Amino acid sequence: MTTVLGRVVATERRPNTPHEFHFWTALDSPVGIGTIVRVEGATPVNGALPVAFGVVTEGFGYTDLDTPLHDVLGHDGQPGSAHQSPTRRTEIRLYTAAVLRHVPEEPLQPVGMGTVHLADDADVAAALRMDGYAFGENKTAIPVGLYRAGATSSPVHLDADFLLGPEAAHLNISGVSGLATKTSAVEWLLASIFAHFPEKKGRVAAVCFNVKGPDLCFLDQPATRLDDSDRALYETLGVPAEPFQNVHYYAPYTARGYALNTLRSNEALAHNVHPLTWGLREVLQFAEVLLNKDDIDAKADALIDFIKERVVDQPFSDSVLEHDHTVQSFGELEGWFRDLLHGMEAKNQESWRTHHVATIRKVRNRLTNISTRCRGLVTDDGTVSDLPFGAFEDRAVYVVDVANLEEDAQDLIFARIVSQLRERLESRTLGVDHVVVFVDELNKYAPSDGPDTYVRAMLLDIAERGRYLGLVLFAAQQFRSQVHRRVVGNCGTALFGRMDPDELATPGYATLSPATRTKLSTLEKGQLMVRHPHFTQPVFVRFPRPAVLSGREGVEKFPQALEQTLESAVTRALRVLDPSVTLDWVKESIALAEEDEVIRARNKTQMAKPEDVKSYFRSQLKRRVAPKSTESRARVAPLKSSPPDDPYSF
Amino acid sequence: MAPAADGAGAVGVTAVGVTAVGVADVLRALRAAPGAPEGGWRLETTGAPSLERMALEMEPPRLEAALPIEGEALSYRVLDAEPLAGFHAFLDGIQSTRVLQYLPGGVPLIFGTVAAVVRERRDRELHTWNGEPDLSTRVYVPTALTPAEHLRTFDAAGIPVHDTLDGADASDGQHPQLLLTLARTAVQRERERLETSLAERWCATRDQSVYVDGGISGAGLAARSPHAVGVVKSHRTLYASGDGVGVITRLRAGQRTTAFEIRSARRTAVASWYLRLRDGGDPMFALVRIEVARDTFTAERADEVSRWVLAERTPLALPDQRWHTMAYGIADCERYLRAIAP
Incomplete structure (x- = not known):
């Protein structure tokens, strides 16, 4: 029997209901907003004393004063004299709690009078209905944090079936920037999932889109600032306090094509950083991501479909064309367009296969422009370096760094990767059974207003149907109110860090009590409010600092590589495959080659990963005859010059 | 705890560990008993206010000379x-009455509740001394005018009954208003009994001072104790004559009169003086009369006790209308008793 903390009270003006009750406590009781309490009823119902669990949502304190003026009068307007009163005014601490659970559940009655106790571990488990999934052989519990109140310190678990599907799925995180909420919480929760997701539920991996700065660039590096309290939290929650063991980074090249466009460019970390490049085939499937409705009318759409179905990746000939084409890259597509338009001009044709020349020119302009707009990601030559779809590894993290890319390129990457994940999960050929897709700045990709975009439609699709496939969206944003309602509405679990008061004033937070909103706006680092399908009310938990190096510390510890020359970029890329590659060797090898040719050779070598890197690389460069010095030629004796006075000389 | 009056306890309600009979218990017992009046037993709601609210005849204000014991x-x-x-500590009591029913002949059946408590001050906070108050609930009736079956019903239900006629014969009947007055007096005496009992117990067991609301001259042994200080807030009897009245009415805040002795045949002699707590236009505003045991009086003690009473001016006892003379500790006693009384 725990100590009595308070007593339930109810008045006609403020009655108790089945979902809310009131209680008072001593002034020094360890009760606060978010505290979970147990009420032991005094009157048996159906022969059993009812027990109710609640979480404190509001607190009141007042005295027996009718008006503050009476206190002013009582102290002659001198606030400093209050301590001289021999008696302290009677004061009350009155709390309102939202019911988490009734035991027994039926009949559902208003909470009756009774004693109030601080919830212990078992109470917390019962109150949050964790007793159904956090214990036993078939447990599906994923620790999300530690609930603390008074002397109680209880782990709070999410149900994997409701976090990663199939019952419910998806997670949404809100919080102001810079207070270790969103990214830290996701890093912590992924670690927890990897540590606790039951093996019999299948294999799980994560694909994280790094959309800003170096946030997710050092997930495989250990944290430098874990203190004892963090380690204790990790131990209590059963999660190893160590960085992710299996992380792969993907980033497109910069526009120049020398280096990868990522802040994880330090050579010491290059071993698991891979290029992300796509060719025509990959991009054409998602042309609508990059082409807005103004670009694509029905006629243009028809031509694009024709190109996709009849031109790309197959021999194509036509009487208008000067020669046959096999289009496999943007460069070859441009050649095809040029040949076609030239042929039409030569034959003075205004249309070709029902497509008007203006439509052809427009589509040519828009499609060939893609490789320019997404330079670094989209290659003219069709080189493809992609995520290992089909060979995803269990408990692996795949980070796609799109932080430094243009919006178009970001959208294209997101759309294609998610589509691939979806297709592979549908066909069970991804390599894992569940994929967590983490997207930050969700309000940018799935805004509540603005035009319909391909990416938003895709996010809606994941949110509404992804759980059946094992495609789980973990999304974060600063302002939840600015995200499409159907996206956040389909997230079974929601985490809230410190919130902006203006955001809390929006209608989406109206169900929270003013005190809870106030607490949300003043949450410390490492604190979260959690909503989960099993919890009838949100609860507050504390989680440890991530065991991985933060982005800010990472860029200090692993400074970004300096702007590279072509030679050094190639050296670095090849050295990952063959450490014997030196800068001098590369300089000698590419001395006569064009820049595009060198980059193409490097990309092909990276894709092929040959045993003999040097030979393979050199074989990708055009053979050239070595220049010979003109000085080595035999000198021919000059002709004798004419006499100065020769009138016929030149 | 008040003595379980006349076998009370078989029926009751619980409030902070105190068991006492409530109005509902009485009505329940009566409804189950034979001899119900026409229309059944019911709570009188019309024309029957609480006796404390009735404009009962009161003594007119008067002056009474007292013997000076501090100066001429x-x-x-x-x-x-x-x-x-x-x-x-602070000691106070409350009383409340309700007319349950008028029996034939205008005989009032009255339910009275009285309670008294000592609220002890520890670390500037008030706590109930000994953990609970003294509480008494009874039915007040003139037994000579009450049908025998009703009295048997109360007895069977364990409801204590107080005879407001105190055994006197009333075979010729009584004026209903006189019966009400008798009931009110009986309830008041019961309250005084509880307060006296508490004050005596405090003084017998503690060697610290208790602030008693009202005079202490009727408080038995406490009236002789150096630990009981009575503070009187109402002044229908002003202990002064001639120029003395002006002395009292012209007192300024923080001033007291010289002391005098109050002596009566039925009460214990006490030393008393007037003290002005606050300045105000009304001659009686913030005026209290303090009583201490006669044998303990010295001028220095009167000064010291006056300082004690002045210290109790804060916190204000607002919103009570008597805030200018009432100590916060006494207001707390009343609030506590009203919260727990059935």
């Missing part, structure tokens, strides 16, 4: 020293 005649003294917290 009543005069005033200025308290130079600052107020000082000296009380360790």
